Amino acid sequence: MKPEAPVHVIDDDEAVRDSLGLLLASAGHEVVLHESAANFLSVAAPGACVVSDVRMPEMDGLALQQELAQRGIPVQLIFMTGHGDVPVAVRALKAGAMDFLEKPFAEEALLAAVRGALEAGQARQEETRQREDIRRRLDSLTPREREVLDGLVAGQANKAIAQDLGMSPRTVEVHRARVMEKMGAQSLSHLVRQTLAATGKA
Numbered sequence: 677m678k679p680e681a682p683v684h685v686i687d688d689d690e691a692v693r694d695s696l697g698l699l700l701a702s703a704g705h706e707v708v709l710h711e712s713a714a715n716f717l718s719v720a721a722p723g724a725c726v727v728s729d730v731r732m733p734e735m736d737g738l739a740l741q742q743e744l745a746q747r748g749i750p751v752q753l754i755f756m757t758g759h760g761d762v763p764v765a766v767r768a769l770k771a772g773a774m775d776f777l778e779k780p781f782a783e784e785a786l787l788a789a790v791r792g793a794l795e796a797g798q799a800r801q802e803e804t805r806q807r808e809d810i811r812r813r814l815d816s817l818t819p820r821e822r823e824v825l826d827g828l829v830a831g832q833a834n835k836a837i838a839q840d841l842g843m844s845p846r847t848v849e850v851h852r853a854r855v856m857e858k859m860g861a862q863s864l865s866h867l868v869r870q871t872l873a874a875t876g877k878a
Contacts, residue, residue, distance in 0.1 A: 681797055682706040683790055686716050686728040686740070687756070696727065696786070703787050713740040720744060723801050724751040725793045727786070730761050730768070730776075738764065741771055750800065752793035756781070810874035813859050821858070824851040828864065829871050 683705045687693040690711070697707045710716040713735040716726065730737040737755050744751055755776040757765045765776035774796060775789045817825065820841075827837035834852065838845045861867035 680706065680794060681723055681725055682708050683794075684708045684710060684716055684724055684726045684728075686710045686713055686726065686732070686737075688712060688729065688732045692729075699783055699786065700727075700790065703790075705790065713737070713743075716740070717743060720747070720749050720751065722750050723797045724749075725754075725790060725797055726751050727754045727756065727790065730755050730757045730764055738768060738771075741768060741773065745772070752797045754786075754789050754793055807874050810859070810870050814871070814874060816858055817855060821851050821855050824848055825855050825859075825867075825871065828852065828855075829868050 683700050685693055685696045685700070685707060687696065688711055693709050693711065697709050700707045708719075713728070713732060716728075717740070728737050728740060735743070737753075741753060744753075753768070753773040755765050755768050755773055757776050757778055762776075762778065765773075765778075768776060774793045777785055777789060814822070814825075823841055824837055827840065832840070834845045834848045838848045841848070855861075856864075856867060859867055859870065861870065
């Protein structure tokens, strides 16, 4: 099992930043504190769990979210908002933020949000790992095996694939068996699902 990702706390208020850091550390999380969004961006990595204030000088929470998206760095974002910032927080949710907490919030509300974000981040990383593994398996197929796979994914029967590719149904069966073995597929439906997932067509 991979170690839990650290929780990055971004707030320009030092007292708030330290308080949140102590709370999260007391719950067993590794915590990294940042006084600004720019400071976090210098170390931002895919899969990070981020607890950030919405209103900050220079670069606010929404600008941070947009910059992360432009850089192609997916993170689990939890925003902290004041009462008047709820519309801004809703915009952030629509743009992919995990959650927002309206101040003042209960300690357990923050801890629950962080737990959910970390679990979502781990699930996303596992999905990415699986897709990359399937892509490697796809790359191991010969051109002819890939043609047979494309026919199977399109829903064609062996005879139809054989006719399209100018080979016997028996030869298609041999290629199909090799494709199943190389892809680690337990059934035809499994083969189709993983291929669609890896090629972004699911």
